[in-house]
Amino acid sequence: MRYVLVGRDGAPYASASPGALGGHSRGRLYGRLDCPSALRALGRGQYAEHRVFFADEVTAVAAGYRPCAVCLPREYARWRAGGERTAAPCPTHP
Incomplete structure (x- = not known):
């Protein structure tokens, strides 16, 4: 089986292994x-695209x-405190 990872x-690239983390490309979060x-x-029919x-x-x-x-x-708090603001805020949890 082939998986598509970022x-x-x-x-994107093809991988023989599944991803360990998921993300949302519009929200730029993982x-x-x-x-x-x-x-x-996902249950509401959102996000999958x-x-x-x-x-x-x-x-x-x-x-x-x-x-x-x-x-x-913890990772989020570290990211926020570090000023690493390269990604957009989460669309559901700003």
Whole structure:
């Protein structure tokens, strides 16, 4: 099976392994695959069109994504405190 992940450059690539993290390309955020916020949005029929996947956190950050405030609160707080404001705010949790 082939999976499509986003690389450090933000471009999609084929992978034999699934992503370890999910994200939202419009919100430029990443989080755990079991994130309650993402699962709620997917359940409402939203989000899936802009869903992306990453091999790891380093790749997500390099691609310009920020941590999810819901499922990665420590990482989000660190990102926010560090002024790393390269990614847009979360559309559901600013």
